[in-house]
Amino acid sequence: AHLDRIAEVDDRLGAFLHVGGTEALAAARRADDAIAAGEAPSALAGVPIALKDVFTTTDAPTTCGSKILEGWVSPYDATLTRRLRDAGIPILGKTNMDEFAMGSSTENSAYQVTRNPWDLDRIPGGSGGGSAAALASYQAPLAIGTDTGGSIRQPAAVTATVGVKPTYGTVSRYGLVACASSLDQGGPCGRTVLDTALLHEVIAGHDPRDSTSIDAPVPDVVAAAREGSNKDLTGVRIGVVKQLQGEGYQAGVLESFQQACATLTSLGATIVEVDCPSFSYALGAYYLILPSEVSSNLARFDAMRYGLRVGDDGTHSADEVMALTREAGFGPEVKRRIMIGTYALSSGYYDAYYGQAQKVRTLIARDFAKAYQDVDVLISPTTPTTAFKLGEKVDDPLAMYLFDLCTLPVNLAGTAAMSVPSGTANDGGAVLPVGLQIMAPALADDRLYKVGAAYE
Ligand code: GLN
Numbered sequence: 001a002h003l004d005r006i007a008e009v010d011d012r013l014g015a016f017l018h019v020g021g022t023e024a025l026a027a028a029r030r031a032d033d034a035i036a037a038g039e040a041p042s043a044l045a046g047v048p049i050a051l052k053d054v055f056t057t058t059d060a061p062t063t064c065g066s067k068i069l070e071g072w073v074s075p076y077d078a079t080l081t082r083r084l085r086d087a088g089i090p091i092l093g094k095t096n097m098d099e100f101a102m103g104s105s106t107e108n109s110a111y112q113v114t115r116n117p118w119d120l121d122r123i124p125g126g127s128g129g130g131s132a133a134a135l136a137s138y139q140a141p142l143a144i145g146t147d148t149g150g151s152i153r154q155p156a157a158v159t160a161t162v163g164v165k166p167t168y169g170t171v172s173r174y175g176l177v178a179c180a181s182s183l184d185q186g187g188p189c190g191r192t193v194l195d196t197a198l199l200h201e202v203i204a205g206h207d208p209r210d211s212t213s214i215d216a217p218v219p220d221v222v223a224a225a226r227e228g229s230n231k232d233l234t235g236v237r238i239g240v241v242k243q244l245q246g247e248g249y250q251a252g253v254l255e256s257f258q259q260a261c262a263t264l265t266s267l268g269a270t271i272v273e274v275d276c277p278s279f280s281y282a283l284g285a286y287y288l289i290l291p292s293e294v295s296s297n298l299a300r301f302d303a304m305r306y307g308l309r310v311g312d313d314g315t316h317s318a319d320e321v322m323a324l325t326r327e328a329g330f331g332p333e334v335k336r337r338i339m340i341g342t343y344a345l346s347s348g349y350y351d352a353y354y355g356q357a358q359k360v361r362t363l364i365a366r367d368f369a370k371a372y373q374d375v376d377v378l379i380s381p382t383t384p385t386t387a388f389k390l391g392e393k394v395d396d397p398l399a400m401y402l403f404d405l406c407t408l409p410v411n412l413a414g415t416a417a418m419s420v421p422s423g424t425a426n427d428g429g430a431v432l433p434v435g436l437q438i439m440a441p442a443l444a445d446d447r448l449y450k451v452g453a454a455y456e
Contacts, residue, residue, distance in 0.1 A: 027090035045088030050140035068329030078175020095130030125155030150407025157382035157435025168414035172207035224446035228453025239274035244380035252425025295341030382435030
């Protein structure tokens with residue numbers, strides 16, 4: 001049914017880069033047989049999924065939305081891919097994304113534009129716009145994204161779906177093509193909090209193949225989601241981050257946020273205001289740390305090891321082939337970040353830029369730690385505005401970066417957060433989804449699910 005739905009609507013939406021019909025049907029049949037034999041491998045056996053095209057798969061290409069990886073098929077499955085397969089979850093296909101996960105609108109994909117199912121002239125968010133659009137248009141009941149600075153939560157907010165950035169180190173990065181290694185985290189996307197929790201349970205857990213994987217039990221997110229659905233938040237303390245509201249936020253987004261606070265209070269929670277002064281510097285720090293890591297990580301695309309190779313005709317040196325390939329294979333945003341990162345890391349500038357940004361990162365983590373001494377979770381709008389029009393910000397990188405203002409601090413601190421649908425707001429006559437961001441300390445992801453399920 002989902003493959004039929006994809007065939008019916010995806011030429012208008014552009015959520016998928018690759019659809020794996022035969023493999024998905026075979027996996028569904030295997031899951032059916034296991035269920036019939038009373039040996040269902042997981043609660044989600046047979047429920048299909050859309051996978052962001054940044055996780056490696058042996059049976060489909062992995063492009064990361066980049067020309068430089070066009071046609072490349074990985075010799076191994078990512079740990080996350082393997083966990084999906086082992087849980088009996090058929091992979092419907094690979095979803096569109098901003099090139100190497102750099103972007104906020106999915107317009108940086110080298111292949112196609114993805115449209116927001118709520119308004120086809122608007123962006124579906126990014127970098128995981130393909131996964132969010134697939135969910136919102138009922139092409140898939142579950143999806144996987146990655147969140148380096150907001151790429152799961154922000155697309156969830158603008159498509160009225162649920163997206164979670166788990167605690168850094170709890171979902172394996174083995175086989176997740178790196179953008180910024182200290183920030184990247186795979187995570188679950190769904191249409192309800194409980195669906196998302198069931199998927200979270202499948203993908204999280206220690207992996208010896210990822211050196212940053214945490215060897216600790218995964219909190220019981222499914223139990224927390226079920227508990228939250230009783231709609232009782234008595235005794236829960238919630239902090240509103242002072243720095244994540246006010247000037248620059250759309251009026252309808254702020255109204256929805258006020259209503260969310262009222263709803264949470266009516267469910268029994270206590271709401272207090274919390275000061276996180278260093279959050280004001282998160283954007284500056286993020287856009288030094290991320291490009292620095294990108295400039296290093298993307299050095300591996302050297303025309304020798306993967307995908308595209310340009311100018312290999314016997315008249316060019318190896319260095320020239322590398323330069324020609326990177327010139328043709330990378331898009332403008334990727335090049336911009338490689339340049340910024342190379343500059344920020346260069347001798348004489350390292351302390352002034354990268355070093356300072358790392359200090360800010362520590363201050364942000366301290367702001368969170370201090371806040372969580374007094375509250376269980378923090379909340380804010382997920383995005384300052386509703387979905388903007390396609391093309392509106394493509395020529396203004398800074399305006400594009402500002403769309404992730406509310407989501408970046410969590411990545412810098414390595415903690416957990418969720419975006420849950422929070423009604424709609426009006427923008428120039430269009431009625432568009434708004435998201436509520438719920439944030440929790442590291443390894444306390446279960447709190448997101450309790451509060452999220454109570455609120456939804
Ligand atoms: N939009 C942010 C960026 O461009 C976040 C991307 C992400 O989370 N992958 O870096």
